Amino acid sequence: MKNIDIVTNIVVCNYTELNETQKNLVDQAKKACKNAYAPYSHFSVGAAAMLDNGTIVTGSNQENAAYPSGTCAERTTLFYAGAQYPDNAVTMLAIAAYKGNAYTQTPTAPCGACRQVILETEHRYNKPIEIILYGEDKTYIITSVESLLPLCFGKTDLE
Ligand code: THU
Numbered sequence: 001m002k003n004i005d006i007v008t009n010i011v012v013c014n015y016t017e018l019n020e021t022q023k024n025l026v027d028q029a030k031k032a033c034k035n036a037y038a039p040y041s042h043f044s045v046g047a048a049a050m051l052d053n054g055t056i057v058t059g060s061n062q063e064n065a066a067y068p069s070g071t072c073a074e075r076t077t078l079f080y081a082g083a084q085y086p087d088n089a090v091t092m093l094a095i096a097a098y099k100g101n102a103y104t105q106t107p108t109a110p111c112g113a114c115r116q117v118i119l120e121t122e123h124r125y126n127k128p129i130e131i132i133l134y135g136e137d138k139t140y141i142i143t144s145v146e147s148l149l150p151l152c153f154g155k156t157d158l159e
Helices: 020-033 073-084 112-125
Strands: 011-013 043-051 056-060 090-099 130-133 139-142
Touching: 020 043, 020 056, 020 073, 020 090, 020 130, 043 073, 056 073, 073 090, 073 112, 090 112
Parallel strands: 090 130
Antiparallel strands: 011 139, 043 056, 043 090, 130 139
16 A cells, blocks of 8 residues: 655746736636626636637636526636637636626636536647636646646546
């Protein structure tokens, strides 16, 4: 019997330390929060995905009176990207959230289901996705969703 430690590397920084591409993607994610349909949670999330051809697609959470029928910003965005640009890999994904009358101080991390969908997108195009989780106080950069899903289940398990 032995123990294994699984290490997750997260870069903690401020918006001002991001490069121009990252800043632009965060700006788009923040803007996308405004299009959220969140009458139940009042928690507006925006996501922006960069594709390998430079295209940026955005999305937001879309809630429903039948709660589970709603969808998170990340899945709205990645499913839209897959539906509209099936031949283009997603290379980066920025996420921001707006609550009350301000963007959140701390980064908003994707829920478990969204992590699984980000993983599928990485595997589909065989490319890691840089994830930027924006917060007014601090921002996180993660190089692949595999860091957020240790012992993940993916398509190779079905081969
Ligand atoms: N939500 C997202 O869109 N993304 C996240 O990363 C976390 C949660 C949404 C789902 C729901 O509409 C609201 O935020 C509250 O959970």
